[in-house]
Amino acid sequence: MIETRRPKLELLSREFVERIIDEGLTLLERHGVLVENAEALDLLTAAGARVDPSTGMARIGRPIIEAALATAPPSVTVYDRSGGRAFTVGGDEVHFDPGSAGVTLLDHDTRTQRQASAADLAAFYKLTETLEHLHFQSTCLVPADVPSRVADAYRLWLGLVLSEKPFVTGTFRVEGFRPMKDLLAAVRGGESGLRARPLAIFDACPSPPLKWSNLTAQSLVDAARAGVPSELISMGMTGATSPTTIAGTLVQHVAESLSGVAIVQLAAAGAPVIFGGSPSSFDMRHGTTPMGAMETMMIDVGYAQIGKALKLPTHAYMALSDAKVNDAQAGFETGLGAVLAALAGINVVSGPGMLDFESCMSLEKLVIDDGLCAMAYRLIEGVAQRDDPIALGVFDGFRPGQSFLTHPHTRRWYRTEHLPAGLADRDPYEAWAAAGGTTIVDKAHDDVARRLGRYSAPPLAGDLRRDLDGIMSAYARSSGVPAPALPAA
Template sequence: MKKFIYDESMQFRIMTEKQVKEVHENALYVLENLGMIFAYEEALRLLEKAGCEVDYESQKVKFPRSIVEKCIESAPATFDLYDREGNFYCTFGDGKTRFNPGSSAGNILEADGQTVRLSRVKDLKLLTKVAQSLPHIDFVSSSIVCEEAPGELGSQYLYYTEMQNSVKPIIGGATDAEGVPRTFKLFEAVLGSEENVRTKPYAIFDICVTSPLKWSHIGARNIIDCANMNIPIELISAQIAGATGPVTLAGCILQHTVELLGGLVLAQVVKPGHPVVYGGAPCIFNMKTMYTPMEAMECSMVTAGYAQMGRFYGLPVHTYAAMSDSKIVDYQAGSETARSGLLAMLEGVSNVSGAGGLNVIAEMSIEKMVIDNDFIGTLKHLENGINFDETSLAAQLLIETGSGGNFMNKKHTLKNYKKEQNYSNITMNYQERASWIKEGRADIMDKARAYVAEIDKKTICPLSDERRKALDEAFTEVCKDAGLTEETAKELIRMYDEA
């Protein structure tokens, strides 16, 4: 993918080419004249060595234009991902939009669609199994924060659970400074060697900037560790328009650009050519409700703007979409999920996080994730476009059938209907009413509940005994490294097994 061009392919655009370049020029101006804070001394040393102006007392870094543009040039447009078994999975950034569940929800919406409670390891275990089973959920993720997990352990209990219930690549991250090397140990146990972890990337790490304009000790450390350990990075700005970012949408896009370019430079200084995804989770501060929606239309507009910037820089793009701020699976949930998911695909976003997410991603519904899978299937059908060849154009068939003819009895119909129409549907209803009534009047949540209940009975892609033993041993070492006892590690393993 070429750098510093305005892509002329057919996509949704919210900014003109002139406006994209204006954001770029202003971002370079802010980086060079104001800079950003990096609250980690090793990051300051690396950036100073690369030619940035560093004030160690204020932790402020100013970036010469030449360094920023050099780092944009060195960041790759695509990279390969592998599954848990070491098989090639996909080329990330290849022009396809891929989806994963929402992340880091503290609560779960139960199957009744009304009851909300703290999430537990049994929920993550089931959610991961369901995500593995769904054809249009491409990756699994650290979707919920298990109540049982000690705070000292960071995200490692989540990885421990996810790797045992899916072979799909993981969209994850770390919540503490030691999170990357500790997770690396778990990957090494499951993938078999350090070389496999380094040469066959199995996960992408989300790393969030602290808006406005600061990379924390944890964030900067995570960037450096990921680059050194060959783990692809997804940089995320989660600014809140009117609170941690300007209330103007153009100002949000500019701040987003500044923040991500600062993180990009650090990653490329550590290792030129390291994969970096241009991500985000924009919110607004609603002055009426005093809440921070993620799926208001303004959030989608900011996403559209920063997605253009990511494409301008020749980088794969990420966002949070195909989810809702609603508290239940209702019309609002459906409309926000559909609108944001469709726009993300039209914007050329490479990775969309959010399926199953509700209430500003504070809650996850496994049933909604099943419903979202069906909608995502329709998006992928749209993304594949219209088959256009001699057979599909069917000019000769029209001549043969003639006026008033019937296509139901044609071999052409039998041969092509599955290619032309999307039948990968679990929950949506396309029957006529009489058949629907005869079959019990099941609504979309009824079907989703039934699907989840069936998956819950199954064991899906478990690790071999040998790999499970290696993972348990690595997990125990990680727990001890985090200051927990071996007994605590064994108790967490027991709770997982009983979940």
């Protein structure tokens, strides 16, 4: 049998990749990166970086980055809440998760956005739990009805109560890390259990150009020490906060990300760290950051290739759209992103369900996008040789005019080779018109209701629920806000 080729997209030549990495390293060495966090600066200083204490600029020499790359693991394995199901974040594995973190929800009936609530977030968690092509959850909304001081921990607490899947999340303030780590450790029965089986990935965004804020640098340090994977979200905007050329933005992306890798490895050698991002092609007319622009996707695919060359796991914000409603733009931008991300072998792809420059989530879009993810997965499975000979055997005894519909070979393989339609319309016109002439968005709306109706919370073992509630309540108390409750269904 001929080995199946996994189709793969590599945008840059090897020479170009090496050149971009080289310039990124030179940039860190000569210009440096601004670090607004004392602990991270101490770590960098101790490692031999030239730190200007008056400004916080750290010029990081190549040996420091090379040492960091030598200890950074090439892949991270995350586990679901039960600890039974493992997901490799590395190699060319692809895991989709909902985009994050929106603040509005697109209302299907009115086609307008409204502020997201904790109940909306719960609906997304439940829906994501039922969607098989979304391997991870993300804390995808910032609920307006939860006190902002505890919102980061609240989102994770709610998710751990409602879902079995691993999480992509992050802190909103430095104090948020501790209770979030405690929630995760509680699920694992302790910190060593969490270290052995990571349950959540923490996003940390440098501020372009070339800066780590106090919050994000602290998150890197804290997560590294707890063995929690950090996902570096460098996000240059071409011509605004990074060079306008795609390659120029990639140089900055490398410098920002590798300084993050260094901080993580200096805090705890061997700690998991993911080379991710949310850069964008900056729209020079509207001053916006289109995630659905082809150039944005080219930057994503480009840095992912560089991340792979550096032997690091990768992430990108793809499979999302800037459209304001679930229209054709929402579909094509999301579809292009899902396919390109899968072809590029990006390990964590955050985006499904998301609209409007990463600000709005749609339940209907989430189920539509799950179908897109299924198609992307199908594509990267490639074309396999199922039989040997490939087809000659099928034609043995074949009579003129005979069809393949009843052929045993068809029943043997069609379900493996071909995906069902899902929500996509494949009716003949008359049947479509007779059934009400609905669009995929209408069908998705019904599907959301069906799925939410079918959802039941995966049970938590023993006293875990009580423990999680206790951690959340204590954090709320120490933050001076009332203990948040589960939103009413």
